[in-house]
Amino acid sequence: MHLRDFFTRRKNFLLGVGLALVIGLGVLWVTQANSRAFAMENALEASYQNAFFSLLENTENLDVLLGKAQVTNSDTHNIITLTTAWHEAETGRNNLGNMPLGMINMMRSHQFMTQLGDFCYSLAEKLADKEKLSESDMETIKDLQVEVRKIHMELRDLMGIAQDKDIRLGSLARPRQALRLTPDSEAVVDGFARMDERLRDEVPTLTYDGPFSDHVVNRKPRGLTGPEVSQREAEEIAVEFIKKENPEADYRAETTELSSGNIPAYNILLQRQGQAQADTALGISRKGGHIVWMLDLNENPQERRVSIEEALETAEDLVNKLDLGEFIKIGHLAEGNEVVVNFALLEDDIIIYPDMVQVTVSLDSGNIMGYDAQKFLTSHTKRDIPKPKLTEDEAREKVNGDLKVEGVRLALIPLSNLDEKLCYEVKGNLGKDTYFVYINAQTGQEEKVLLIIKTKDGTRSI
């Protein structure tokens, strides 16, 4: 039987198969794709709505908690109220981060939630330290409560619009250029934008003892001393720095960019004579010509051939050549095939923890791969460190009796509000774990406890 005969005889049959296939597959494809996309969209919508409703609840709870904080007369009870408010604000911040509005319309709202929580926490800390809340603290709580109530009302209204007009929150998340928003959903997006704008205009800057306080966020680097340097001088400084490691090589420097930002700097690339590509990038501060950071661009360590001890020595050698003062190694951690080593300034046998520099060393070639002094340049300054009122033995006695003390030394530690406190750093063991306990050298108060985790790759503190 010829193929052609088969086709003529079975024409109708084949036609039937073909038709069924075309229609059937078409329908199948459309429904499958649709139902899958539909299920996903619903799941997404559910998570958006979940975030929105949780946010409403957060703002309502915050309103109540801030009210109670003004009424209560018991400091101990107020600590609980304020820490609950902190937690509530953090959850609110988290829920804001899950809203389908993009960050542009949410940035100030985010900041408000963060600072509100941070502020409440700082007050709870104050009370825990047996301090009283000041009148201005109470005033701020009152203002914040008014603001939270407004936010709550605005969110309620927006939720109302969304419910009345059947707006799916997911539809707000589509990039605008892809899908024009309907006037109703536009109203919801604009509502959020207006709320954000109102917060930007109305809420004054908040200064308090917490890491998100405006005075911490807007800090100026203290360690940038000296005159402005020219581009040529900066390039010379960069070459001089790299020659500390490779004295024989010749380098060509090229400034690629003038950066502003927290430390205004020249971005410089160094190219070794005879090499096709730049092999080092550096940032040199415009004021004072300090080395802010350095990164090796070509090194890619593949295996560990150098011991960590050798690498630590290499790092120490570099830090000793920096001319920034005497440094002490405070920790290191090997990750992958490189090790990062942390150093802190040592002044009159006091460890100055805020003034930190870091060095990374390749465990493959043993070469320096990176250097960073941003922390040092931000915090370093001439300090008047007071004489400790407590003696070392008195500090030992302040520590929990179960801790087996191994050693005590003086240290200046940074607090989250930028304050620095002179403390006795008491190193002790509890069972198999090592802890650092920081006892304020003036007041005898315990400022901080750190758990030290030791591995064969280094230490880290929590």
Next chain:
Amino acid sequence: MKQFAVGLIVGLVLVGLVASTLDLPVRLLKEEAVPTVTGKVGQPRQDDVWMIARMVAAEARGEPFQGQVAVAAVIINRVRDARFPGTVNGVIYQPLAFEPILNGSFWRVNVTNDHVRAARLALNGWDPSYGSTFFWNPATAVSRWIWSRRIITRIGKHVFGV
């Protein structure tokens, strides 16, 4: 006509067979898309490194190394900024924040050693972006809003700003 009817039935059976295999491509896609975490368990900040390295791979492929560190540093700077979520995962997965999450390339990228190193350096404090919280590629940036940010520096194809 009878033949046509039989044909239709056979065709429908074929469609049924195809339908039963339909979720196969989904399963295959998933296997490709869900990445595995390599490296040792219990290594510090392993999850943060994994996420940031992935975003660096998706956003800064082919950029100079200091540009990759800068992109990683922008993520860290956001975590420390009150105007953004307070965790690395919060920042990375924030709706509409990063293009690779929208177009899915975040889950498909090939993460190399350099991307992981860039992530670690940024976590350790290196910041060639000098505190930037935004970065964009002038050649492809669609949002006019982004140009209202204050520019801090340029590295490779990227502009960094606050």
